[in-house]
Amino acid sequence: MISRDEVRHIARLARLSLTEAEVEKFTKQLSQILEHAAKIQELNLDGLEPLTHAVDRTNVMRRDEVREGLSREEALKNAPDKEGDFFRIPPIV
Amino acid sequence: MDILKLSAVDLAKELEKGSLSSKEIVEFYIQRIEKIEPQLNAFITRSFEIALEQAEEVDRRRGRGEELPSYAGVPIGLKDLIVTRDIRTTCGSKILENFIPPYDGTVAAKVKENCLPVLGKLNMDEFAMGSSNENSYFGPVRNPWDLDRVPGGSSGGSAAAVAAGEVPWALGSDTGGSIRQPASFCGIFGFKPTYGLVSRYGLIAFASSLDQIGPMTRTVEDGAALMEIIAGHDPNDATSLEVEVPKFTEEIKKDVRGLKIGVIRELTGDGIEAGVQDCFNTMLEELEQSDVIVEEVSLPSTSYALSAYYLIAPAEASSNLARYDGVRYGYRAEGVINMMELYLKTRSEGFGDEVKRRIMLGTYALSAGYYEAFYGTALKARRLIRNEYEQAFERFDLLVSPTSPTVAFKLGEKTTDPLTMYLSDVCTVSANLAGLPAASVPCGLSQGLPVGFHIIGPALKDGLVLRFARLVEELADFKLETLERF
Numbered sequence: 001m002i003s004r005d006e007v008r009h010i011a012r013l014a015r016l017s018l019t020e021a022e023v024e025k026f027t028k029q030l031s032q033i034l035e036h037a038a039k040i041q042e043l044n045l046d047g048l049e050p051l052t053h054a055v056d057r058t059n060v061m062r063r064d065e066v067r068e069g070l071s072r073e074e075a076l077k078n079a080p081d082k083e084g085d086f087f088r089i090p091p092i093v
Numbered sequence: 094m095d096i097l098k099l100s101a102v103d104l105a106k107e108l109e110k111g112s113l114s115s116k117e118i119v120e121f122y123i124q125r126i127e128k129i130e131p132q133l134n135a136f137i138t139r140s141f142e143i144a145l146e147q148a149e150e151v152d153r154r155r156g157r158g159e160e161l162p163s164y165a166g167v168p169i170g171l172k173d174l175i176v177t178r179d180i181r182t183t184c185g186s187k188i189l190e191n192f193i194p195p196y197d198g199t200v201a202a203k204v205k206e207n208c209l210p211v212l213g214k215l216n217m218d219e220f221a222m223g224s225s226n227e228n229s230y231f232g233p234v235r236n237p238w239d240l241d242r243v244p245g246g247s248s249g250g251s252a253a254a255v256a257a258g259e260v261p262w263a264l265g266s267d268t269g270g271s272i273r274q275p276a277s278f279c280g281i282f283g284f285k286p287t288y289g290l291v292s293r294y295g296l297i298a299f300a301s302s303l304d305q306i307g308p309m310t311r312t313v314e315d316g317a318a319l320m321e322i323i324a325g326h327d328p329n330d331a332t333s334l335e336v337e338v339p340k341f342t343e344e345i346k347k348d349v350r351g352l353k354i355g356v357i358r359e360l361t362g363d364g365i366e367a368g369v370q371d372c373f374n375t376m377l378e379e380l381e382q383s384d385v386i387v388e389e390v391s392l393p394s395t396s397y398a399l400s401a402y403y404l405i406a407p408a409e410a411s412s413n414l415a416r417y418d419g420v421r422y423g424y425r426a427e428g429v430i431n432m433m434e435l436y437l438k439t440r441s442e443g444f445g446d447e448v449k450r451r452i453m454l455g456t457y458a459l460s461a462g463y464y465e466a467f468y469g470t471a472l473k474a475r476r477l478i479r480n481e482y483e484q485a486f487e488r489f490d491l492l493v494s495p496t497s498p499t500v501a502f503k504l505g506e507k508t509t510d511p512l513t514m515y516l517s518d519v520c521t522v523s524a525n526l527a528g529l530p531a532a533s534v535p536c537g538l539s540q541g542l543p544v545g546f547h548i549i550g551p552a553l554k555d556g557l558v559l560r561f562a563r564l565v566e567e568l569a570d571f572k573l574e575t576l577e578r579f
Contacts, residue, residue, distance in 0.1 A: 030457070033450075039400045092432050
């Protein structure tokens with residue numbers, strides 16, 4: 001159902017790094033799960049619109065008013081690393 | 094007075110009369126928790142000091158003759174994915190092990206406004222992904238009925254704490270059965286409201302189109318009371334419904350005779366443990382004797398609901414959990430030289446195996462080349478499932494089945510095979526996909542373990558589900574034996 005290379009690829013897309021043993025394990029497990037999930041392809045779904053949400057609501061609007069949010073201090077309180085008023089991160093590349 | 098024996102609603106009556114103080118009740122439950130926790134592990138974080146302060150405040154205000162909310166002073170436990178200001182909120186994950194939220198989620202704020210002292214944050218499967226509570230970074234919870242068995246999941250801590258009398262009532266959350274299945278395994282009442290009736294603002298997201306907070310209580314009346322506290326429109330949640338919240342504690346007193354219920358054929362018989370089926374059948378007979386009309390109904394797409402669920406929920410999760418990047422809050426891996434490494438290492442060290450599995454499953458279902466075959470098809474199947482339920486509700490007032498195909502299973506029994514674990518959600522996922530209100534009420538014992546009776550209602554007929562649940566409760570006359578075992 002899913003190959004080791006595909007598992008490596010989706011892990012990378014999802015920003016997860018896996019050991020070779022994990023690739024092995026997840027390939028087997030995800031294959032089993034996807035095989036079961038693929039059962040829905042047996043259904044006749046012609047003419048049905050996808051249902052993304054149980055509540056059919058779109059574009060819920062509110063007034064564009066300034067409201068109080070978190071203070072800078074509160075927003076930074078849980079940061080693993082910070083400098084002054086900023087989150088601190090390692091170099092991008 | 095035997096505080097342990099009083100339901101939350103009864104505790105509120107005693108508080109009102111002045112025969113008990115909130116401080117006495119909170120102190121009583123703190124002692125219970127300290128005594129029982131070494132055996133159960135239902136709490137991730139205890140907030141006793143805060144609870145005592147809140148209790149003393151309630152007592153002071155009552156002493157001054159102030160008018161207080163109906164249940165003021167009755168303590169509660171919250172599943173650890175409800176964001177609480179200044180109380181650590183982990184979601185059962187290493188990645189949020191040290192997260193102290195700077196704000197209250199809407200439900201947490203309502204709990205506070207209603208003056209319910211918060212005893213602590215309850216254990217759960219990591220990010221609510223699991224059916225046994227064995228996926229918690231903080232260790233498994235044990236079932237008070239049999240310590241070698243799981244309490245169910247993902248709200249396993251909430252269910253065990255209520256069943257063992259560590260808290261009078263609790264809140265859980267339900268994405269595919271996470272309130273109802275543990276309620277069933279632990280012999281308590283659990284209710285998942287209509288999608289949108291309770292705000293999700295400050296509920297740590299797993300699958301946003303399915304997640305819903307709900308009560309986990311000893312009695313249906315307590316569940317109705319807790320619903321009155323937490324339900325209602327919230328401008329901070331765009332999916333929150335603008336509807337009036339019924340007085341659920343009054344709704345449950347109305348008559349239910351003459352109701353017509355449909356027994357879902359695909360969720361009875363084959364695949365259901367014999368003892369569970371027997372218990373369920375006995376309740377159906379008793380309902381018939383109480384002038385309820387019982388007929389069988391077939392919902393063929395039910396057999397596909399689990400497949401659709403295990404594509405849709407992981408797809409949403411893979412997107413929701415992208416926020417855990419080690420930058421703004423939560424765990425950050427050490428010794429990395431660039432951002433890519435920071436993401437990879439933080440997430441690989443911070444998430445457990447089940448969370449990784451679901452993120453990958455969702456990423457796959459959403460990825461180019463597979464989107465239509467998996468995610469797109471699952472969404473159409475979701476429409477089909479909802480249509481079938483809507484059609485069934487033209488003929489029936491409510492639909493019923495067992496809550497879970499089995500009673501509580503043994504710790505470790507299903508941990509090696511994720512698919513087997515997923516199959517234990519077979520009866521509950523449809524209600525989430527269709528956004529419907531659903532409850533689990535204990536209806537008897539099989540092998541000395543509780544069996545849950547599952548009730549699904551039409552959208553926004555939450556009051557009717559609760560009312561019918563109360564009839565099942567009366568007929569079952571179920572005894573929560575675990576209260577006296579600890």
